[in-house]
Amino acid sequence: MPKISGNEIRRGNIIEHNGGLWVAVKTDHVKPGKGGAFAQVELKNLRNGSKLNERFRSADKVERVRLEQKDQQFLYETDGMFTFMDTESFEQIELPADLLGEARPFLQDGMTVTIEYYGEEALNVTLPEKVTCTIAETEPVVKGQTAANSYKPAVLDNGVRVMVPPFVGEGEAIVVNTETFEYVERA
Template sequence: MKISGVDIRPGNIIEYEGGIWKAVKIQHTQPGKGGAYMQVELKNLIDGRKNNVRFRSAETVERVRLDTKDFQFLFADGEELTFMDKENYEQIVLQRDLLGDQAAFLQDGMDVIMELYDEKPISVQLPDQIEAEIVEADAVVKGQTASSSYKPAVLDNGVRIMVPPHIGAGTRVIVDTRDSSYVKRAD
C-alpha cells in the first residue's frame, strides 16, 4: 500500500531503498522557504542500521504489512532465545540482539507477538507491562521530599529503573517494557 512521505507515523513499517525499515521518530518541518517535509528516523529491521531521511509530500513509500503470530518464550541460552509457536508447537531460536534492551524483560512462559516478513521473524512485541521484583533500592536522601523525587532501583532481571521513595527491596512492581519505567506497585 503506497502512502505519502508526510503520512508516515512512528511504528510504521515501510519499504525503502530495497530494505524493510521501521519509523522510530518523526518530525514535521515547515521551513520558511520551500515545501514542508517529514524528517523520519528509520531503523532497518533486518540488520539494525539507523538512517535519517527527509520525505516530501510528493514522495510516496510502500507501507509493508507484517504477518503476526502468537509465540511463547521458553528459555534463554546465552545469546540465543527460544520461542514456541502457540499453534503448531514448533520452536524457533532468535538472537538476543533482535530484541535489544527489551530482552531483559523476557520471562519463562511469557506470551509474545512475533512479526514476520516473508515467514522470517523481524521483531518481537512483549506485553506492555510486566511484574518484577525490586532486589536493590537506594536509601532515600533525607531532606529530599519533593513529590517528584525518584530513586534508582534494580529489578530481579538486572534492569535499573527509577522508583518512588517509598518502594524498597523485596517489593513487587509493574514496569513498562517499552521505556523501562515504573508504573505502580503490584497488588
C-alpha cells in the first residue's frame, strides 16, 4: 500500500491508522503563526463508526488504503441481514442492514449497489445516487401556487419524508437523491 504524507490526506481518502481503517470525513489545513503547518483531519472508523480528530504534520507518513469495488445486486432481507449477489460470479454474500445507515429505506428489490471490500471484508454499501420513489401522501395540488419557490412536505412509499414542489401530487413517481434525501425531478 502506498504511503502518503500527512498533508496529502483528502476528504474521502481511506487510511490505516492506529491499527484500524479510517475514512477522512473532513480535512482542514492549518498554518499557525508559530510552528509548522498541519492537517486537522476528522476520521471515521469504517468498522465500528467511531470518530476521531487527528493532527497530521507533513513529515507524518500514513498508509493509504484502496478498497476494491464490486457491483452487486440486492436479493432479499432476512432478520436484519441483506443478501447480495455478485453479478459476474453469482456468489451470494450476507451483510448487516446497518451498513446502509439512513439510506436503508431506498434499497429496492433487484437494485444494483456498489460494495467496497478490504480483502474479503465488506466495509461499505453505496446505493445509486438517484432512486425513483412514489409519493404516498402529500397536500393536494393548489392552482396558482407555483410562482414562489416553495416546497411542501411529502411521505414516500418507503416512509421517508422529503420536501417536494407544490405541483407534485400523490401517486406520482419522483426521483430522489439518496445522499441528501432531496427531490430531484419527476420520474
